Amino acid sequence: MRGLPLSYPVRNVRARLRRTALTIGVIALAVIATSVFLALITSLKHTLVASGSPDNLIVLRKGSDNDGSSMLSLEAFQAVRFLDGIARLPDGTPLVSAEKVMQPFARTRAGGRENVLVRGVDPVALAVHDEVRIAEGRMFRPSSSEIVVGRGIAGRYANADLGAEMFIGKRNWRVVGILESGGSSFESEIWGDLRDVARDANTFPYSGVRMKLAPGTDRQALIDRIDRDPRYALQATPEVEYYAEQAKSAATLYGLLVILAIPVGVAAGFGAANTMFAAVQSRTVEIGTLRALGFSRATILRSFVLESVVISLVGFVVGAIGTLCVAFVLRLALGGIGFGAQTYTINVVTLRVRPTDLAVALVFATAIGLIGGLLPAWRAAHLRPVEALRKA
Amino acid sequence: MRFLPLILRNLGRNKLRTGLTGAAIGLAVLLVCFFLTMPAGIDVFLSQIASNVRVSVHHKGGLVYQMPFAYVNKIRSVPGVVGADGVTWFGGAFEEAGHVTFPSFAVEPEHVGAVWPDYHIDPAALDRFRRFRDGAIVGRQTMEKYGWKIGQEISLRSTIWPVTLTFRIVGEIPNARSPLFWFQREYLAQAMQARNWTLDIVGIVWVRIADPALVDGVMAKLDAMFRNSPAETAAETEKSFFASFFGSLQGFVTIILLVTGLVALCVLFIAANTASMAVRERAREIAVLRAIGFGRRLIFGTLVAESTLLATVAGGSGALLTYAFTAGVKAAAGGWSTQLGPLAGFLVSPAIVGEGMALAVVVGLIAGIAPAYGAAQKPVATILREVF
Numbered sequence: 001m002r003g004l005p006l007s008y009p010v011r012n013v014r015a016r017l018r019r020t021a022l023t024i025g026v027i028a029l030a031v032i033a034t035s036v037f038l039a040l041i042t043s044l045k046h047t048l049v050a051s052g053s054p055d056n057l058i059v060l061r062k063g064s065d066n067d068g069s070s071m072l073s074l075e076a077f078q079a080v081r082f083l084d085g086i087a088r089l090p091d092g093t094p095l096v097s098a099e100k101v102m103q104p105f106a107r108t109r110a111g112g113r114e115n116v117l118v119r120g121v122d123p124v125a126l127a128v129h130d131e132v133r134i135a136e137g138r139m140f141r142p143s144s145s146e147i148v149v150g151r152g153i154a155g156r157y158a159n160a161d162l163g164a165e166m167f168i169g170k171r172n173w174r175v176v177g178i179l180e181s182g183g184s185s186f187e188s189e190i191w192g193d194l195r196d197v198a199r200d201a202n203t204f205p206y207s208g209v210r211m212k213l214a215p216g217t218d219r220q221a222l223i224d225r226i227d228r229d230p231r232y233a234l235q236a237t238p239e240v241e242y243y244a245e246q247a248k249s250a251a252t253l254y255g256l257l258v259i260l261a262i263p264v265g266v267a268a269g270f271g272a273a274n275t276m277f278a279a280v281q282s283r284t285v286e287i288g289t290l291r292a293l294g295f296s297r298a299t300i301l302r303s304f305v306l307e308s309v310v311i312s313l314v315g316f317v318v319g320a321i322g323t324l325c326v327a328f329v330l331r332l333a334l335g336g337i338g339f340g341a342q343t344y345t346i347n348v349v350t351l352r353v354r355p356t357d358l359a360v361a362l363v364f365a366t367a368i369g370l371i372g373g374l375l376p377a378w379r380a381a382h383l384r385p386v387e388a389l390r391k392a
Numbered sequence: 393m394r395f396l397p398l399i400l401r402n403l404g405r406n407k408l409r410t411g412l413t414g415a416a417i418g419l420a421v422l423l424v425c426f427f428l429t430m431p432a433g434i435d436v437f438l439s440q441i442a443s444n445v446r447v448s449v450h451h452k453g454g455l456v457y458q459m460p461f462a463y464v465n466k467i468r469s470v471p472g473v474v475g476a477d478g479v480t481w482f483g484g485a486f487e488e489a490g491h492v493t494f495p496s497f498a499v500e501p502e503h504v505g506a507v508w509p510d511y512h513i514d515p516a517a518l519d520r521f522r523r524f525r526d527g528a529i530v531g532r533q534t535m536e537k538y539g540w541k542i543g544q545e546i547s548l549r550s551t552i553w554p555v556t557l558t559f560r561i562v563g564e565i566p567n568a569r570s571p572l573f574w575f576q577r578e579y580l581a582q583a584m585q586a587r588n589w590t591l592d593i594v595g596i597v598w599v600r601i602a603d604p605a606l607v608d609g610v611m612a613k614l615d616a617m618f619r620n621s622p623a624e625t626a627a628e629t630e631k632s633f634f635a636s637f638f639g640s641l642q643g644f645v646t647i648i649l650l651v652t653g654l655v656a657l658c659v660l661f662i663a664a665n666t667a668s669m670a671v672r673e674r675a676r677e678i679a680v681l682r683a684i685g686f687g688r689r690l691i692f693g694t695l696v697a698e699s700t701l702l703a704t705v706a707g708g709s710g711a712l713l714t715y716a717f718t719a720g721v722k723a724a725a726g727g728w729s730t731q732l733g734p735l736a737g738f739l740v741s742p743a744i745v746g747e748g749m750a751l752a753v754v755v756g757l758i759a760g761i762a763p764a765y766g767a768a769q770k771p772v773a774t775i776l777r778e779v780f
Contacts, residue, residue: 026661033654040647061554065491069483069551104454112639115454169453201456233554248491256721260423264655267420271658274416278665282672330646337643344455346640351647 003299004290009307019279024315026275027368030268031319031361036326037264038357040337041257043349051184051246053130055087056239057219059209059226063233066246067101068117068344071204076232080209083225085217089127095212097121097128100198100205103345104169107158109335116153117345118168118190120197128212132186137162137177142193148177150187152348156335170200185243188348210239253339269368272315276308276372280380287380288388297381301374308373309366316365320358327353395690399698402670410702413666417703417752418710420659425714425748426721427652429738431645434638436739441569442630443510445604449597449614452626455481458593459623464500467597470613472606475506478594480577484548484557486538492551494534496573497595498580501527507600511570517542517563525579528559531570535561548573555583569739599627656751659707663759667699671763678767679775692768699760700753707752711745 013020059080064070077098087095100120105113119125123139126132140146147168149160159166164175173192181187198205213219219238226236237245283304290300330337336348380388403410449467451457464478477500484496501521504513513529521527530540540546542561549556559575581591601610611627618625628636671678678691718738767775 026658029654029657029661033651033658036647036654037651063549063551063554063556065485065551102454103456108639110639110642112642113636114640115456169457245491259721260426263419263423264651267416267423267655268658270412270416271420271662274413274662274665278669281669326650330643330650334643334646337647338640339644349643 004295004303009303009310012307013311016279019282020311023272023275023279023311024318027272027312027315027365028319028322030272030368031316031365032322032326033268034261034265034364035319035323035353035357035361036351037257037261038360039323039327039351039353040349041254041261042354042357043337043352044254044257044339046183046352047185047188047347047349051131051181051186051243052239053212054238054240055213055215056128057211057213057223057226057236058239058242059211059234059236060207061233062227062235064208064235067099067208068103070101070207072098072206072208072234073232074205076234077206077209079229079232080211080226080234083222085214085222087212087214089124093124095124095128097125097210098194098206099125099208099210100194100201101207102169102197102201104200106160106166106168108156109158114157114338115345116157116168116190117188118147118192118197120192120194120201122194125191125210128210129181129186130212131184132179132181134177135180137175140176140191140193143195144193145171145173145196146176147173147190147192148179149175149191150189150348151178151180152187152336152350153190154178155331155350156338156346156348183350183352185246185347187350188346265364269364272365272368273372276312276368277376280304280308280373281376284376284380284383284388287377288383288385291381291385291388300381301377304377305370305373308377309369312365312369312372315368316362319361319365323353323358323361327351395694395697399694399701402674402694402698403702406670409666409669413662414702414706416662417659417706417755418713420655420662421707421710421748421752422713422717423655424652424659424751425711425740425744426717426738427648427655428744428747429714429718429740430648432741432744433739434641434645436741437569437638438631438635441567442634444629444631445601445607446507446630447599447601447607447611447614447627448630448633449599449625449627450595452624455595457623458595459597459618459625461592461594463618463623463625464594464597466617467599467614470610470617472602472610474600474602475503476597476599477503477507478577478597479574480580480591480593480595481552482548482573482575482580483551483553484573485551486546486548488538494531494537494571494573496548496575498577499574501576504529504574507598509600511565511567513565514563520562521574521576524560524562525576525582526558526560527562528573528575529563529565530561530574531565531572532568533571534573535564536568553580553584554587555580557583598630656755659751660755660759663699663703663755664762666702667695667759668763670698671695671767675767675775679772682768682772683776688768692764695764695767696757696760699764700756703752703756703759704749707755708749711748711752714740714745714748 060067060070061072081094081096089095102118103115104118106116108114126139134148140148154160160175162175162178165172166175168190179186179191213222223236226234287300330351336350338346338348451459461478464476467473467476479497479499482496482498483492485492504521505518517529521529528546540561542563544561545558546561547556547558557579565572584591601607607629614627615625682691718740722738
């Protein structure tokens, strides 16, 4: 006996349009629930982990766990600025960026009030933080109350638009550029002139120092040298380690989401598989008929599973489109998802649906189709045709 | 009630399916309840802990800007002010944890009782707090988290000030949700004095006002008092202070609620499918019941009751299991967190369990209605003919 023609499942879908639409809808829902959740998890992880350059050091006051709470004097900065082993620009300027970090209030577009991270820097900062680039507009000019804002800031805060006057803390600043850093936490920062920011803060001139090592430098030796300087209580940390430590504070949140993703997936998957299961089980009689006509079990199973998987894939496509829409609407409505950073400012997570999130959802949907289709078809195909025919 | 045995028998026919459906509904209701505790944590915090006669006075430009300490006495002199306490962020990290795991502040011990009478701190503890320079009063949440006892000595390394201080716990804030760690401002001032630094600034002044009706007037007066000074202030009620503190979590809450909604929808489909499968399988039997004279209403009623019973029992157990589940999550992750604030309170309230149960009942009803209606309305002859 030949196999079932391909037109068989196609016709079936046409004959049971409502039931098929329902199944597709439920699978799409399950796909949206899981992939929005996954996208949240991966976007969060990306923001936290991607920050920092491997050949950079951050120098803070001993005991501070982030540059928002650290304070350094002018002397301390001068003491580390000309150490051996630091990379230099062709004109001899060391790649050392003294920075002042402040957390003043800014208004969100939604009307709320949040602490934002303002980083006062000198132009050399762009050479030290090599992942940061000005995506739109230009870099600020010194001592002119100009700022550049991160991509995440631009979507979230009132007047954080190119050319606008943005009120931060005590006064207005002119936004002249938008900075990007591949999604890392610098995109949740505002950069302004070091002296402007320090004057505004009215405390110690610097919070911390970032430096880029020359190739071939013994990193540990330099760290030891900075840490052991008896005049200033300083501590140097590789920048990547520093951000990994910052990320740890969000580990609770991250771990919680990961734990919850499992039951969300199970609940959604069970709902979808159940629907598929019911759709196939309701055709037990039909399977009995096919068997009575002489089609082999393998042929019938192949046709039914193929149909279920194709329906699941359609459900996946609908769900994937839905997920992208949901992510788009959320981005637009919320201006990014904020969560507290260790600096007591807001890290803006832009909800991005990455191909990997959708790939997981694809596997998920296929599994639903396979299990939801195979089990009932298997059972029906293994009944004696007479019994299957009697089932209604 | 007479038909309860019939309903139970019907549920017991396909035990595997009933069990799986029940488990799925229970799991989903559990999840929904758990997610709901997160936004509810904010509401509980704002309504129970934050007071509307306590006002925070801080720098207008942000909490990071400090105010002159002299402001505190000026504030106390304003009519309508019952008490004012200047608090300064210490950012103390307990060495075992390595980073800041609870909020620690330097406060003025003699004014704590006047500003926070609603914390119900033992008067004897407050007395000790005033007398011992190194005394500390700690919220019960933090006490329990680290198993601290009154009388114990604790060292905190400040992440802001260049000092590590050793404190003796002299009392607790008897509230299981309070993570606070308070110690004497004078202790910090002396430690800084030893480093040639005079502590003459303050971060936030908490002010208690005599009467809710006076609050707006006093707030306006306070801000007017410091207008055009180097540190202009913004006064706001404790509720509004924390509401804007937690406002940034809105996006997170939205996503949690969205996922909750989707999960709830999935449960609905699970229940609806099970109900319709049950009806389809029993189509002939139902037709026979109808043919021998059982009424449409009765058929409809027993079928809806069947799906509602299953959803209610399963969903109810799920809702009750939320208590155990949140206790587990709390043990693993809970406590004060910079990221989640009160979202991480995971406080299961009877209201949330009620909402979970209501969801289960509604799901059961909706799921049962469509197939039951179909079974009850279709002419008997048609059904019997459909069944070959």
